[in-house]
Amino acid sequence: MTRTEFWQGNTACAEGALAAGCTFFGGYPITPSTEVAELMAAKLPKKGGIFIQMEDEIASMASIIGASWTGARAMTATSGPGFSLMMENIGFAVMTETPCVVVNVQRGGPSTGQPTMSAQGDMMQVRFGSHGDIAIIALSPATVQEMFELTVKAFNHADKYRVPVFLMADETVGHMREKILVPDSVEKIGRKPFVPGNPPFKVTDPDLIPGFPTFGTGQHVHVTGLTHDERGYPAATNPPLHAALVKRLVDKIENARDEMADYDIVNPEAEQVFVAYGGPVRTVMQVMHDKKDKNVGFLRIRTVWPFPEKALLEFKNAKRFLVPEMNLGQIAREIERHVTVPVVPIPKLGGELHTPAELAAVLEEKA
Amino acid sequence: MSYDEWFRTDRLPHIYCAGCGNGTIINCTLAAVDQMGWKKEDTVFVSGIGCSSRAPGYILTDSLHTTHGRALAFATGVKMAKPAFNVVVFTGDGDLAAIGGNHFIHACRRNIDMTVVCMNNQIYGMTGGQGSPTTPLKCLSSTTPYGCAEPPFDLCELATAAGANYVARWTSYHVKELEKAVKVGLETPGFSFIEVLVQCPTAFGRRNKFRQVADHVEFLKSHSLLKAKRDRLIDQGQPVPEDMFVVGEITKRNRPAMGVKP
Amino acid sequence: MKLSIDENRCKGCNLCTKVCPYTIFREGKRLNRKGIAVPELDRPERCANCRLRNLYGRQLCGVCQLTCPDQAIHWVEEEPYEPHKVAIEY
Numbered sequence: 001m002t003r004t005e006f007w008q009g010n011t012a013c014a015e016g017a018l019a020a021g022c023t024f025f026g027g028y029p030i031t032p033s034t035e036v037a038e039l040m041a042a043k044l045p046k047k048g049g050i051f052i053q054m055e056d057e058i059a060s061m062a063s064i065i066g067a068s069w070t071g072a073r074a075m076t077a078t079s080g081p082g083f084s085l086m087m088e089n090i091g092f093a094v095m096t097e098t099p100c101v102v103v104n105v106q107r108g109g110p111s112t113g114q115p116t117m118s119a120q121g122d123m124m125q126v127r128f129g130s131h132g133d134i135a136i137i138a139l140s141p142a143t144v145q146e147m148f149e150l151t152v153k154a155f156n157h158a159d160k161y162r163v164p165v166f167l168m169a170d171e172t173v174g175h176m177r178e179k180i181l182v183p184d185s186v187e188k189i190g191r192k193p194f195v196p197g198n199p200p201f202k203v204t205d206p207d208l209i210p211g212f213p214t215f216g217t218g219q220h221v222h223v224t225g226l227t228h229d230e231r232g233y234p235a236a237t238n239p240p241l242h243a244a245l246v247k248r249l250v251d252k253i254e255n256a257r258d259e260m261a262d263y264d265i266v267n268p269e270a271e272q273v274f275v276a277y278g279g280p281v282r283t284v285m286q287v288m289h290d291k292k293d294k295n296v297g298f299l300r301i302r303t304v305w306p307f308p309e310k311a312l313l314e315f316k317n318a319k320r321f322l323v324p325e326m327n328l329g330q331i332a333r334e335i336e337r338h339v340t341v342p343v344v345p346i347p348k349l350g351g352e353l354h355t356p357a358e359l360a361a362v363l364e365e366k367a
Numbered sequence: 368m369s370y371d372e373w374f375r376t377d378r379l380p381h382i383y384c385a386g387c388g389n390g391t392i393i394n395c396t397l398a399a400v401d402q403m404g405w406k407k408e409d410t411v412f413v414s415g416i417g418c419s420s421r422a423p424g425y426i427l428t429d430s431l432h433t434t435h436g437r438a439l440a441f442a443t444g445v446k447m448a449k450p451a452f453n454v455v456v457f458t459g460d461g462d463l464a465a466i467g468g469n470h471f472i473h474a475c476r477r478n479i480d481m482t483v484v485c486m487n488n489q490i491y492g493m494t495g496g497q498g499s500p501t502t503p504l505k506c507l508s509s510t511t512p513y514g515c516a517e518p519p520f521d522l523c524e525l526a527t528a529a530g531a532n533y534v535a536r537w538t539s540y541h542v543k544e545l546e547k548a549v550k551v552g553l554e555t556p557g558f559s560f561i562e563v564l565v566q567c568p569t570a571f572g573r574r575n576k577f578r579q580v581a582d583h584v585e586f587l588k589s590h591s592l593l594k595a596k597r598d599r600l601i602d603q604g605q606p607v608p609e610d611m612f613v614v615g616e617i618t619k620r621n622r623p624a625m626g627v628k629p
Numbered sequence: 630m631k632l633s634i635d636e637n638r639c640k641g642c643n644l645c646t647k648v649c650p651y652t653i654f655r656e657g658k659r660l661n662r663k664g665i666a667v668p669e670l671d672r673p674e675r676c677a678n679c680r681l682r683n684l685y686g687r688q689l690c691g692v693c694q695l696t697c698p699d700q701a702i703h704w705v706e707e708e709p710y711e712p713h714k715v716a717i718e719y
Contacts, residue, residue, distance in 0.1 A: 023448070024448045050448055052443065054440065054443070055470060055473040056469065058440065059440035059470055062433065062434070062437045062470075063440055063441065063443050064444060065444060066413070066431065066440070066441040066442060066445040066446075066448065067444040067445065067447065067448035067449075070444075070448040070449040071448075071449075074444070074448070088434050088437075089433075089437065092433060215411055215429040215449070215452070216409060216429065216449065216451075217408065218407070218408040219429070220375075220407065220408075220427050220428055221429055221430075222429075222430045222432065223431045223432065225432065225433060225434060226432065233378060234424060234432075
């Protein structure tokens with residue numbers, strides 16, 4: 001059963017989190033993500049959850065990691081400047097394999113930039129922003145419906161893969177109101193149970209993910225951001241162990257690339273192919289609707305990281321990939337790595353979506 | 368004494384230098400924890416980065432060794448998400464007062480029910496002896512080679528002003544008093560802060576005329592001024608010696624607290 | 630009960646020699662295999678905890694154990710029939 005609502009993107013995100021069983025929210029106000037925190041502050045206590053407004057985004061990220069180890073599904077929401085502050089503890093979450101969800105409603109940067117305008121400038125920061133070699137999962141919603149669904153999915157991915165998962169929305173989607181079908185219940189994939197007796201970070205399964213030894217279950221687990229052995233004890237001066245640990249942390253995500261790939265394909269025989277995620281998806285859909293041209297394809301990506309590169313290969317006749325983004329071509333460069341035909345970035349800065357005319361004009365250009 | 372069973376004995380001996388007082392403080396804290404009759408699975412030790420913050424790695428409970436200065440923010444998450452847990456935080460002067468200063472005052476303000484033991488060696492020990500916010504004036508360190516020119520923090524006054532329910536200061540010489548103070552801290556609902564001045568022979572003592580551990584401990588002993596005595600001196604209108612530091616129970620009150628056990 | 634110093638843990642800081650009210654601990658002179666001079670015990674039968682712990686049924690004094698930063702000082706029960714000196718204070 002579903003019910004129909006008319007919601008803002010940020011509302012859908014918070015409702016999605018509640019539906020997914022989020023019980024801890026640590027946040028700090030920042031435009032344009034504040035509505036998520038406001039709604040969680042109003043609704044979480046009534047559901048027996050905890051909302052806490054921390055002193056800064058560093059602390060927000062820290063608090064959700066702490067809460068996650070007690071077994072809670074924990075999340076925070078922020079935007080560009082706060083996201084930069086979170087980088088330190090995002091690395092900690094990756095190293096300690098802590099499930100958590102971070103919503104980034106992107107705004108124009110660098111620095112304070114455009115607090116109330118839309119952008120997609122954090123797509124590379126989310127992938128490579130924290131120091132060291134990391135692998136994370138980033139999802140990008142284009143509609144209010146997806147804000148809800150991908151938030152739920154983010155929690156499931158976080159618990160399944162034991163990694164911080166990012167919902168990389170943008171101000172356009174976050175502040176837009178549209179129709180949404182809200183299901184009565186959602187699928188919840190919990191954490192892999194821990195086998196007592198094993199060392200806490202010992203991996204026995206081929207998916208490279210250890211079971212989760214929740215605090216308070218008597219496992220006496222030592223969680224450290226230092227390079228650690230399978231018992232969790234620091235072993236920072238052991239080169240082979242460090243190499244194996246970092247390789248495993250990256251491989252557990254990279255190996256699941258196909259499993260978590262989430263995209264739609266329109267007109268796979270086309271020669272000109274739009275690739276888009278987040279806000280620009282909406283403009284491309286308008287162009288596709290207006291043109292009704294079998295020769296114009298569209299790859300709509302929801303799981304941006306790890307990048308679903310196999311989706312690109314489904315466009316066998318592709319002569320050009322056109323990538324509208326609200327940045328100077330961050331994902332376009334990633335696409336270039338995977339294809340042999342030209343990739344045309346269509347950057348748009350300033351905080352507004354591309355207009356359909358702008359995209360149509362690029363379509364008319366001769367390759 | 369049975370606090371022995373709180374150690375991860377497979378990890379001992381620990382990494383601290385010979386003569387470092389951090390081990391003493393772990394002993395006193397665990398002795399107090401042991402007297403509380405807490406279960407190991409309901410107790411979480413949290414720490415940041417630094418010499419002091421290696422402590423939870425030697426304690427047989429769930430432990431969280433986090434990023435520099437953020438221990439209190441992580442501990443806030445743990446305690447708020449599960450108030451039934453007993454949360455104890457080990458931290459150092461650089462971890463708490465410098466990079467974690469903001470988290471410190473806000474944890475005091477929120478008055479979250481946890482106990483914080485700050486091992487104040489007045490220097491950054493793990494990185495090799497740089498000046499910290501509690502390095503006394505004129506003391507030498509590798510980043511204050513001409514003597515520290517910045518006045519130091521008084522962490523206890525800071526915690527009191529920010530709203531902690533229990534604040535005490537002792538030194539690594541006063542083991543029995545420290546054990547009792549930690550126990551009172553553990554019993555007090557709300558934020559308890561125990562600052563422990565500790566000798567650091569490797570990074571601090573060697574540059575500041577305490578080449579022998581015993582000399583530094585003797586200094587800590589002879590320059591401690593009991594709070595009651597300080598108050599008496601003030602009442603009598605006599606001058607308080609400037610080179611001494613106040614030890615004892617500095618604050619105990621009952622402000623509204625967060626995250627208290629149900 | 631008798632005092633015992635764990636040679637594997639002791640780092641030879643000699644803090645115990647400063648804090649024992651009976652000055653039972655003396656600076657060691659002989660280096661062990663780790664190159665550490667572990668303190669020696671001077672008439673350990675004087676230790677209050679050794680003498681009276683079983684009588685009182687609780688920890689007495691214990692300052693050396695609390696102070697030892699390396700968790701090297703412990704009390705152990707004597708083996709059955711193990712001879713031990715008894716110090717009597719008048």
